[in-house]
Amino acid sequence: MDRSTQHSDQRHAVITVAICFLIAVIEGLxxxxxxxxxxxIREHFGxxxxxxxxxxxxxxxxxxxGALVGGRFADRIGRKKVLIWSTAVFALFTLCTVWVNSFESLLAVRFLAGAGLGAAMPILITLASEAVSPxxxxxxxxxxxxxMPVGAAILSLIASTDFGSNWKNxxxxxxxxxFIVIPLMMWLLPESREFLKAQAAGKDVTAQNAAPKASFKDLFNSQNLLRTLFIWVSYFFTLMVVYIMLSWLPSLFMELGFSRKEGSTAQFYFMVSATxxxxxxxxxxxxxxxxxxxxLMYGGILAGLFALNAAGSLMQMYMASALVGAFVIGCQGVLYAFGSIVYPTEVRGTGVGVASxxxxxxxxxxxxxxxQLLAAGFxxxxxxxxxxxxxxISAIFMLLLVRRIQTV
Incomplete structure (x- = not known):
């Protein structure tokens, strides 16, 4: 590889990862x-x-x-196009959140904003992984x-200001x-070279023998079946815990007798260490x-959860929050990286999308x-x-997945 090609590859990788990082910041927000x-919102809607x-x-x-559709279309028409459209859908319905006037319409716009964000995430993972060497x-x-945790930490700081005290802001x-980042994507974001190569190869093969494109069924062929099942179980249970912590940590602190401000501070420690x-x-x-x-990562999560249950003082709770954040969000990043490693290029977007x-x-x-547990008094x-x-359970199935990858 000559120096100009190497420089071009590095520039391609840096721009791709940087723009994907910005979208992940927005997801964290x-x-x-x-x-x-x-x-x-609780007060406004009762x-x-x-x-x-x-x-x-x-x-x-x-x-x-969103994850199902986004990953599939990314494998068919390109990573860049689908990422731009999914980001636009997310932005539009996030803005609609401040204009709704009933609980039902609130749920609807949050669902649609989530669909846009869900379509973007497997594409971010695929683009970042395909921009560099294996x-x-x-x-x-x-x-x-x-x-993602950078965006969440920034919003935690904004929430402590007068601007952030109004939920609509x-x-x-x-x-x-x-809407600021979308023009940057249109102008600067390169399409995945691996996707372009796979697409070109697919056209050549199709021209020769009309071979069909990769489909959902390829996730369950003899090579991918066990890998798919193992990664599904790990994603399911890990993300269950991740989103309990993301959604409820400030409220859990208040349940334990701490103030709302102390709960927000704990969330900030959680996100900084997560980064x-x-x-x-x-x-x-x-x-x-x-x-x-x-x-290491699942052992760290368990240690953090036990520390949260055992901590008595405020400083101990902050330290426990930081420990959980470092491993529980870091674990999600590793799972996404595994998704890009497990599947070949032609079904990578689909595989990561379905697992997501x-x-x-x-x-x-x-x-x-x-x-429900809190409402029931637990x-x-x-x-x-x-x-x-x-x-x-997640740790066991991830270890089985690693063994499967190494033995095939």
Whole structure:
């Protein structure tokens, strides 16, 4: 490879990961927005804890069809086009959140905003992983996905200002920012070279023998069946815990007797450490044996959950929040990196998209179940304890996936 080609490849990778990082920042703003705006929305619409859990889950439910459709279309017509359209859909319906006047219409616009965001996420993962060599995919996805906790941490800081005290301003911000980034994507974002190569190869093959394009069924062929099932289970239970923490952490702190401001501060620590954890775990995915990374990240999540249950003082709670954040969000980044490693180029968008959709089912159920547990009187300790078996199951299936990859 000559120097000019190498420089071109590096520039392609940097621009792709940087723009995907910006979209991930916007995702982090949106995910955090529901939790931060919850008190204002509860008061504005007169909601109880159970209805608030449904509100949290509505946006997450939208992620499911979005992930299914987004990944599939990205494999057919291109990563860049689908990412731009999905970002526009998300932005439009996020803005609509401030204009609705009933609980039902609130749920509808959150669902549709979630659909746009859900379509974007598997494409971000696919673009970031395909912009670099296979040896650097974990690092690229980690650097891209750390934008999510960065966005959430930024919104936590904004929430402590006068501007952030009005819940509508939070959704104005989340809806307008994507419209600034969309022109950047149209102008600067390159299409995935791996996609263009696969598309060209597919045209050549089709011209020769009319071979069909890859489809959902390819996720269940002899090569991919067990990989698909293992990664689905891990995504489902891990994202269930991730979204319980993202949606309910400030409220869980208040259940434990701390103030709303202290809960927001805990969320900030959670997100700052999540940023560091996502980058470090992504780098370790490329450098360590995959089984060691899995044991480290799931062991870290369990340690953080036990620390949250055992902590007594405010500082101990902050430290426990930071520990959970570093590993639970970092773990999600590693799972996304694994999705890009597990599947070949022609079904990578579809495979990651479907796995994300399965994970979103867990993400949707998690906050709703937490709301029911709190309403039934189990308290914050009950919610945290319920998350522990989910993490153990996820770890077991990820280890089985690694073994499957190494033996095939």
């Amino acid at each position: 949106d995910i955090q927005a529901a939790g931060i705006a919850a008190a204002g 909601l109880d804890s159970s209805q608030l859990g449904v509100f949290f889950s509505a946006g997450i439910l939208g992620l499911l069809p 040896q650097n995919r974990g690092r690229a996805v980690g650097l891209m996905y750390c934008g 939070i959704f104005y911000l989340g809806g307008l920012l994507p 560091v954890g996502t980058v470090i775990l992504g780098m370790l995915t490329d450098r360590w044996k995959k089984a060691y990374v899995i044991l 959709a399965v994970g979103r089912v867990g993400a949707m159920l998690g906050p709703a179940i937490a709301g 308290g914050a300790a009950g919610v945290i304890s319920a998350a522990i078996p989910c993490i153990i």
